[in-house]
Structure formats: C-alpha cells, structure tokens
Amino acid sequence: MLYRITQGNYTIQERKASVEKSIDELCSVIKENPDRFIGFGCVPLNLSKEETKKWIHNNIVANGLKGIGEFMPGSEKQMEALETIFEVIVDIPNCPIWVHTFNPVTIKGIQILMDLCIKFPSVPVIFGHCGGSNWMDIIKFAKVHSNVYVDLSATFTSLTPKFAMLEIPEKCLFSSDAPFGEPKLYRQMIEALSPSAEVTSMVLGDNIGRLLKL
Numbered sequence: 046m047l048y049r050i051t052q053g054n055y056t057i058q059e060r061k062a063s064v065e066k067s068i069d070e071l072c073s074v075i076k077e078n079p080d081r082f083i084g085f086g087c088v089p090l091n092l093s094k095e096e097t098k099k100w101i102h103n104n105i106v107a108n109g110l111k112g113i114g115e116f117m118p119g120s121e122k123q124m125e126a127l128e129t130i131f132e133v134i135v136d137i138p139n140c141p142i143w144v145h146t147f148n149p150v151t152i153k154g155i156q157i158l159m160d161l162c163i164k165f166p167s168v169p170v171i172f173g174h175c176g177g178s179n180w181m182d183i184i185k186f187a188k189v190h191s192n193v194y195v196d197l198s199a200t201f202t203s204l205t206p207k208f209a210m211l212e213i214p215e216k217c218l219f220s221s222d223a224p225f226g227e228p229k230l231y232r233q234m235i236e237a238l239s240p241s242a243e244v245t246s247m248v249l250g251d252n253i254g255r256l257l258k259l
C-alpha cells in the first residue's frame with residue numbers, strides 16, 4: 046500500500062474515482078430534491094492546472110454545483126496545493142471555496158489560506174468552523190477582507206458565533222456540519238446568540254443567498 050501511495054499516480058486515480066462517486070451521489074440527491082438542496086463539490090488535489098480546470102468544468106460547473114469544498118487539508122502542503130484551485134476558479138464568476146479550518150489545520154495552514162485570500166481577492170472563501178481555536182484571528186481577518194466568510198458549525202466555543210455575529214454579521218453562514226452536528230441545535234444556537242432578528246435572518250439564509258446569487 047505504501048508503495049502504491051509513494052507512486053503518486055495510482056493514488057490520484059483512486060482519489061479521482063472516489064471524488065467522482067461522491068459527486069454522483071450528491072447530484073442524484075439534489076436532482077430528486079431541487080427545491081430543497083443546492084451543492085458544493087470536491088476537487089482532487091495535486092492535479093495539474095489544466096486537469097483541475099477540466100475537472101471543475103466537467104464535474105462542478107456542468108452539474109450546476111455552486112461552489113467547491115469542503116476541503117480538509119491534512120497538512121500545510123495540502124493547503125498550499127489549493128492554490129491551483131484558486132487559479133482556476135478565479136475565472137469562474139462567483140464560485141466560492143469552502144475550507145475546513147479547525148484541527149488538524151494549524152495556524153500556519155490558516156496563514157497559507159489567508160495569503161491565498163489576499164492573492165485572489167475576487168474568490169469568496171469560507172473558513173469552515175471559523176478557524177477553530179484561532180477564531181479571533183479569523184474574525185479580525187474577515188473584517189478587512191471582503192471575500193472572507195465563516196461558517197458557524199463546530200466552533201471552538203459558543204463565544205465564536207456570538208462574537209462573529211456581532212463583528213461580521215454579513216460574513217456569517219449557518220451550517221450544521223451534519224452528521225457531526227445536529228442541524229436543529231445549531232439553528233437554535235444561532236437564534237439564541239444572535240444580537241437581533243435581522244442578523245438571525247442574515248445568518249440563516251440571506252448571506253448565503255447573496256453569496257451564491259440565489
């Protein structure tokens with residue numbers, strides 16, 4: 046197995062097949078419930094820029110998916126590999142990328158993602174779980190970079206959604222992280238911690254609607 050992994054090529058094929066399968070499953074659920082769901086799809090890392098472009102057009106754009114992710118970069122090297130995806134989606138209008146930023150992603154990994162946000166200011170980037178224990182850095186960063194959004198599922202502490210909704214209400218997106226999180230409880234958390242009914246409505250749908258131009 047280790048030998049196969051170190052060969053690289055075969056692993057990329059396996060990875061492509063597995064991501065394709067998950068996109069097929071996702072799209073069949075969306076097709077059955079078009080009024081209920083829209084989707085984001087994953088993209089295998091470490092393809093060439095041309096291959097990534099082809100992949101995104103054939104699997105994301107052609108399927109009507111609205112964004113890329115959620116990525117879970119297991120290392121700083123994998124976070125750096127996201128740059129190829131940014132290079133492709135910068136040419137696709139309004140195609141956000143969603144990246145998991147809680148453990149095992151480190152502050153160094155988050156810094157790499159922040160640099161990509163600065164390098165590609167027209168690409169909307171969703172920091173999944175609002176940076177985990179680095180949530181204060183993320184909120185500060187999102188305040189001054191218009192392309193940065195946060196999702197409020199599985200955060201480090203309930204102070205995270207509370208402060209995020211106060212400081213960056215137009216950047217906060219409701220999320221449940223199901224099956225790890227219970228959707229009803231996360232909705233109740235937003236309703237309980239939000240500073241106003243207006244912000245609640247922004248977080249529970251208006252913000253993502255505006256971001257995806259629904």
Ligand SMILES: [Zn+2]
Pocket residue numbers: 115117145146173174
């Ligand atoms: Zn995640």
